Amino acid sequence: MTSLTATIPTALDAPGAQSRHCDTTGLKVCLSSQSFIKLSAVSAVVFLLLGGIAAILLALTRWQAVHLLPVDWFYRILTFHGLNMLIFWILFFEVAILYFACTIPLNARLFSRKIAWAAFAMMLTGAVMVDVTILVGRADVLMTSYLPLLAHPAFYLGIILVAVGTLTAVFNFFATLYIAKRDRTYEGSVPLVTFGALAAAIIAVVTLLHGAIVMIPTFTYSMGWTPQPDPMWYRMIWWGLGHQSQQVNVCAMVAVWYLVGHLATGAKPVNETVCRGAFLLYILFINLASAHHLLVDPAVGASWKIWNTSYAMYLAVLASMIHGFTVPASIEMAMRDKGYVKGLFGWVTALPWRNPAFSAVVLSVVIFGFIGGITGVTLGTQQINIIAHNTLRITGHFHATVVGGTTLAFMGLAYYVIPLIFRRDFVWRGAARLQPWLFGGGILMVSLGMSFAGSLGVPRRDYDIEPSGAFGPASHLFLGIMGVGAVVAVTALLLFCFLCVGTLLFGERNSGRAMAEWGAAQRLPGVREGLLDHDHWAMKGTIALTAVFLASFAVYYFANWKALADVWPVQ
Amino acid sequence: MSLSIPERGWYKAPAGAEKLWIGLALTWCLVMSVMMPYWHFRGKQNSRGEAYAVTPAAFFERADTFVQANKVGERDGIPIVEPAPGGDAYLVARMWSWYPILRLREGQTYRVHLSSMDLNHGFSLQPLNMNFQVLPGYDHVLTLTPTSKGEFTIVCNEFCGIGHDRMFGKILVE
Numbered sequence: 001m002t003s004l005t006a007t008i009p010t011a012l013d014a015p016g017a018q019s020r021h022c023d024t025t026g027l028k029v030c031l032s033s034q035s036f037i038k039l040s041a042v043s044a045v046v047f048l049l050l051g052g053i054a055a056i057l058l059a060l061t062r063w064q065a066v067h068l069l070p071v072d073w074f075y076r077i078l079t080f081h082g083l084n085m086l087i088f089w090i091l092f093f094e095v096a097i098l099y100f101a102c103t104i105p106l107n108a109r110l111f112s113r114k115i116a117w118a119a120f121a122m123m124l125t126g127a128v129m130v131d132v133t134i135l136v137g138r139a140d141v142l143m144t145s146y147l148p149l150l151a152h153p154a155f156y157l158g159i160i161l162v163a164v165g166t167l168t169a170v171f172n173f174f175a176t177l178y179i180a181k182r183d184r185t186y187e188g189s190v191p192l193v194t195f196g197a198l199a200a201a202i203i204a205v206v207t208l209l210h211g212a213i214v215m216i217p218t219f220t221y222s223m224g225w226t227p228q229p230d231p232m233w234y235r236m237i238w239w240g241l242g243h244q245s246q247q248v249n250v251c252a253m254v255a256v257w258y259l260v261g262h263l264a265t266g267a268k269p270v271n272e273t274v275c276r277g278a279f280l281l282y283i284l285f286i287n288l289a290s291a292h293h294l295l296v297d298p299a300v301g302a303s304w305k306i307w308n309t310s311y312a313m314y315l316a317v318l319a320s321m322i323h324g325f326t327v328p329a330s331i332e333m334a335m336r337d338k339g340y341v342k343g344l345f346g347w348v349t350a351l352p353w354r355n356p357a358f359s360a361v362v363l364s365v366v367i368f369g370f371i372g373g374i375t376g377v378t379l380g381t382q383q384i385n386i387i388a389h390n391t392l393r394i395t396g397h398f399h400a401t402v403v404g405g406t407t408l409a410f411m412g413l414a415y416y417v418i419p420l421i422f423r424r425d426f427v428w429r430g431a432a433r434l435q436p437w438l439f440g441g442g443i444l445m446v447s448l449g450m451s452f453a454g455s456l457g458v459p460r461r462d463y464d465i466e467p468s469g470a471f472g473p474a475s476h477l478f479l480g481i482m483g484v485g486a487v488v489a490v491t492a493l494l495l496f497c498f499l500c501v502g503t504l505l506f507g508e509r510n511s512g513r514a515m516a517e518w519g520a521a522q523r524l525p526g527v528r529e530g531l532l533d534h535d536h537w538a539m540k541g542t543i544a545l546t547a548v549f550l551a552s553f554a555v556y557y558f559a560n561w562k563a564l565a566d567v568w569p570v571q
Numbered sequence: 572m573s574l575s576i577p578e579r580g581w582y583k584a585p586a587g588a589e590k591l592w593i594g595l596a597l598t599w600c601l602v603m604s605v606m607m608p609y610w611h612f613r614g615k616q617n618s619r620g621e622a623y624a625v626t627p628a629a630f631f632e633r634a635d636t637f638v639q640a641n642k643v644g645e646r647d648g649i650p651i652v653e654p655a656p657g658g659d660a661y662l663v664a665r666m667w668s669w670y671p672i673l674r675l676r677e678g679q680t681y682r683v684h685l686s687s688m689d690l691n692h693g694f695s696l697q698p699l700n701m702n703f704q705v706l707p708g709y710d711h712v713l714t715l716t717p718t719s720k721g722e723f724t725i726v727c728n729e730f731c732g733i734g735h736d737r738m739f740g741k742i743l744v745e
Contacts, residue, residue: 071733105574142730146691148707149732189581192573231691231706258573269573272581274589297704298622298685298711305620306607314600321596325589382607383617389702390693390728457700459693459728463736470697470724536587543588550599557603561610567699569615569680571714 010183032110033103044092051084052493063483082143101197108180119168126161156219196255199279210240239290264358267330281319295385329539339524355518360412363440368405393454419515424507439492445485453478634661664692669740693728
């Protein structure tokens with residue numbers, strides 16, 4: 001093995017490198033990482049499809065007027081949906097992003113094919129084990145599998161395998177960064193996208209270690225080898241996995257925002273230091289976020305809750321707010337530089353809206369920021385959680401972050417991954433241009449329907465709200481809105497899978513030429529480049545948008561304190 | 572560019588609108604950080620997580636003693652129990668019911684003990700929408716002051732098996 005790797009140069013542009021030339025970007029593409037990007041991305045889309053089918057079954061059950069599934073299958077499919085969407089789809093896609101970010105932009109080959117195979121095999125085996133165990137009815141424990149609920153050992157073993165497999169892939173990522181640096185395949189600092197992926201990878205290690213700490217004793221308990229771990233301890237460590245893994249998604253999603261912004265409009269960070277500093281804040285201040293799920297739990301005190309929910313003065317929230325400015329600002333500056341300088345928002349109309357990757361990213365920024373971010377920070381406020389915990393408000397929040405934010409951004413990226421990595425141009429391009437709008441619109445309805453129903457007290461993870469008699473027609477209306485939104489979103493999800501598979505099978509090969517362009521912002525004739533490079537106030541539209549954002553945030557936040565003040569005093 | 576190696580000397584302090592935004596965002600984050608300790612001392616709704624270790628059997632025994640001593644009626648076979656104002660009240664969560672029914676007085680303060688006999692359960696008081704987590708092995712104490720009259724439903728909002736959606740309880744406030 002050593003003699004073999006010694007003969008393959010690390011740099012992709014060195015003689016004898018196992019790489020190809022990209023006819024669109026001019027970059028060198030590592031052939032090993034290309035195959036694993038393909039494998040991971042295809043698996044990811046399969047799990048997205050499985051999770052999407054589950055989603056529609058669940059939504060049509062909670063939509064009380066339809067109430068499709070029988071009760072046992074509802075919880076079974078709910079377990080299935082959570083794991084396939086939140087864990088498998090996202091992890092597989094993230095591994096694809098990691099393999100991309102450590103090789104192609106750095107002009108470096110992947111460290112090891114064997115390790116990549118081992119990682120992929122473990123992840124896939126684990127995921128299949130989990131899915132089969134759920135579908136045969138041996139793990140009706142929901143995604144969180146709170147002890148003393150107990151599933152078949154294969155369920156826990158499968159999750160451990162997925163976690164270890166992902167850790168192995170992350171190791172391959174770090175090792176690739178190391179050999180690229182050692183063998184000087186590039187000069188200077190890594191690109192911003194790689195930096196974002198690095199932040200995601202570091203958080204992933206911490207996250208997956210929590211997963212190992214909680215899942216291994218649970219597995220040994222399920223085998224009857226060790227006593228039952230404490231249910232509260234389980235909740236605390238499990239959420240070290242469950243919540244932080246969402247920060248991995250945030251990092252990867254933000255990296256995709258920068259990447260697609262660049263591909264579609266030529267955007268470059270206004271200030272590299274600020275963008276990188278914000279990623280650094282994620283790494284440093286996210287690790288205590290499991291507290292968000294324990295805010296109304298027994299045995300953890302007020303000071304623990306307050307300190308850990310604000311993870312040192314909300315510095316991770318600050319990071320997201322910084323990206324929420326720098327991403328649109330970089331796009332606006334790129335547009336103004338191209339000559340679209342009219343008024344506050346003249347540049348907005350000239351954006352490449354017909355580019356599905358770009359529209360997906362814009363919708364992702366808006367849904368993640370305005371809905372997901374604002375609700376998330378508010379619900380995660382220690383005392384406000386009293387009027388939100390375990391209601392559909394929580395589900396409404398994370399469908400805006402993970403689905404409207406991360407999933408939509410990843411879908412957007414796929415509109416470049418398939419032409420650039422699989423080298424086939426998309427089929428049915430008109431439908432592709434429509435897809436992000438359909439998906440984003442559907443998810444917006446899902447998220448708002450859930451949030452409003454949750455504000456009326458409707459519980460999450462509940463088969464039927466009818467028998468309690470506690471929920472009136474408004475609750476039913478909002479669940480109906482969620483149901484209609486889910487039909488739209490899942491239709492768009494199926495369309496996405498259909499487009500991907502259709503392109504892989506029937507898309508025109510683009511080897512030897514540039515990919516068919518989705519549409520990028522064009523420079524106006526006669527406008528010189530770089531005129532605004534030193535104007536730090538030119539992003540006027542972004543300033544206006546972020547001012548609206550901050551005002552909405554403050555209104556929602558204090559409205560929730562008011563709502564809290566209206567319930568019974570409790571200590 | 573986000574995909575290429577940044578030019579040398581990329582390290583620059585933030586300037587202009589970006590600097591202003593970082594300042595505003597940080598200020599907002601500080602406001603939100605201060606709100607929680609402020610409410611802890613000045614607000615009336617807090618979750619302090621007061622809890623004591625207890626086995627399910629021991630908790631049920633205490634709850635049963637409480638029910639026998641303070642029972643004032645019965646509805647559908649479930650005792651209605653009225654604790655003394657300022658006193659302790661016990662609420663048992665189990666698959667799939669809440670035991671007993673509590674009758675409380677408006678404006679009085681009670682120490683309500685919550686614990687589970689089996690799995691995690693969720694105490695969700697409707698239509699007020701107040702929610703607390705209930706675990707086996709933990710006696711979770713809420714110091715609660717009802718400020719509105721009527722019949723309130725406790726819905727379980729933590730998944731606890733097939734009968735989860737039919738796990739209800741009642742709190743009556745007079």
